[in-house]
Amino acid sequence: MIRSRSESIVGHVLLVIAALIAIYPFLAIIGQALRPAPGSHAVGVTLENFVSAWSRGGFSTSLLSSAFVAVVVVIITGVVGMLAGYGLSVLRLRWRGAIMGILLVGLVLPSEARIVPLYHMMQDLHLLNTYWALILPQVASSFSLATFWMANFFSSLPASLAEAASIDGAGSWRTLRHVYAPIGMNALATLSCLVFLYTWNEFMLALVLVPQNQTVQTAPLSLSFFAGNERNIEPEVIAAAAVLVALPVIIAYAFLQRRFMSGLLEGAIKE
Amino acid sequence: MTASTVTVAGRGVRSARPGRRPGQRLVWRNYLYLLPGFAFYAVFTLVPIVQTIRYSFYNWDGFTTATWVGLQNYIDAITDPVTRSTFGHSLIFIFFYAALPTAIGLLIVGIMNRVRIRFLTLFRTVLFLPQILATVVIAVAWRWMYAQDGPINAVLRLVGLGHFARAWLGDFATALPAVGLIGTWTMYGLCMVLFIGGVQKIPIELYEAARIDGAGALREFFAITLPGLRGEISIALVLTVTNALRNFDIIWNTTSGGPGTSTLVPSYLIYRGAFVTREVGAAAAASVLLTLLIFGITGALQTALRERK
DSSP, X not given: OHHHHHHHHHHHHHHHHHHHHHHHHHHHHHHHHHSOOTTOOOOSSOSHHHHHHHHHTTHHHHHHHHHHHHHHHHHHHHHHHHHHHHHHHTSOOTTHHHHHHHHHHHHHOOGGGTHHHHHHHHHHTTOTTSHHHHHXXXXXXXXXXXXXXXXXXXXXXXXXXXXXXXXXXXXXXHHIIIIIHHHHHHHHHHHHHHHHHHHHHOOHHHXXXXXXXXXXXXXXXXHHHHHHTGGGSOHHHHHHHHHHHHHHHHHHHXXXXXXXXXXXXXXXXXX | OOHHHHHHHHHHHHHOOGGGOTXXXXXXXXXXXXXXXXXXXXXXXXXXXHHHHHHTTEXXXXXXXXXXXXXXXXXXXXXXHHHHHXXXXXXXXXXXXXXXXXXXXXXXXXXXXXXXXXXXXXXXXXXXXXXXXXXXXXHHHHHHHHSTTSHHHHHHHHTTOGGGOOOGGGOTTTHHHHHHHHHHHHHHHHHHHHHHHHHTTSOHHHHHHHHHTTOOHHXXXXXXXXXXXXXXXXXXXXXXXXXXXXXXXXXXXXXXXXXXXXXXXXXXXXXXXXXXXXXXXXXXHHHXXXXXXXXXXXXXXXXXXXXXX
């Protein structure tokens, strides 16, 4: 028992250190953001860096752009993912194995593998620097995860569910609408958190596909450009901008942490 | 490839036996449910993959007519010392992004496998924070951490090691490990949370039996904990290794590959080739190589760590 107690103490001390290290860099930039920038007349804690970042970095537009893109991607992915997941897990398909194999590629595929042709495709379609250039590829990249996620959930349900519905004479569409979709809402909500997070944080696609249109730039991209102009901007203001970009996700995480965590752990394999 | 990637995402999918349900006939109409999603997937994922492969056999600047060069882009990629060094950097990042966080995670479960963790939810929430932050935010935060007047140098000066203080990301000797440690920071919490969850699923009887046999903590770890965590270790490694190999966002937003080419990675080279120096074919060849490397390593990891049934 004594050995166990000392293990417990050592372990908890290590956990506390690990937790402090995990949170420290974030606390450090919050601290930096709250400090008066050189040339400012403020004393002590101030919010003026946030005001300055908000107006000079154009974050009011880019945060809205990010939110718009993420919400649209979440909705479309949710719908097509639920349909495909239902098809793959409940209905009979002859080529199911092959389809799953093709989908699997999308789970592991890095953005780098398709970024070059995507750019030229969007250029040909005259979609560069529009919301569509961000929305369409990100629905495609989340589709594999969404389908496996919903298929996984639906096939964990008892088979008697579909049988009962078919005895009642319901076709596959009505079975989905009245039986599977309502039960699947919880799984869909967790999936949505995950897709929202990936879409909100996406950087490379935004950098390549919407670099020249300030009104379409996402928040991470604006932050990157803003922070890149270091010579003109005080580090305190950049820190404030970083906090602004992180804040919506942090707030969502604070309320939905269980969903985020279970989603990230189970869907960990996405990348 | 890699059947066990599906185990997480698709564990149940396989065991479902739709054939047993009398009402569910094998009809072509069932494919309609897959159609909308597959339309997106085909146009914006599958077609681009094929095109990337096609581009990689051409010499193309993105505007004028492309010329067929066969395998020349691949030969250049393999023989060019800078390109080769980027893949070398990726291997070093695998140590920082994957090996180190996994080791840290295993250390904590090795010590705590038989004690009840207090405030587990709180620890999990905090340890998970780096996972939800945008990589650009992480990069900005760490640029400040590593800055000449940042917290790390401040601590060094405080404890009298001021002569070690430097701009960590701007120094040839330290830039690569400094970026690597950002990866370690991003990933160790995930590994800890994964492994702590995994240990709780190992039957307690195994530990009791080992204790009756008089096994020490070390033997217990290697005989029970480590084999019991096989699945979690596999997930952690696949995730962290792919992140190590991609690693575009952090590099772009901290060092841009510098100083010199000391932190240049394949992803950055792909971006530069495709959009700055206009060597689209070479960039595509590097994309293909990087993708094959990711598929190869994750596949190998999963085969090596597959749970024996």
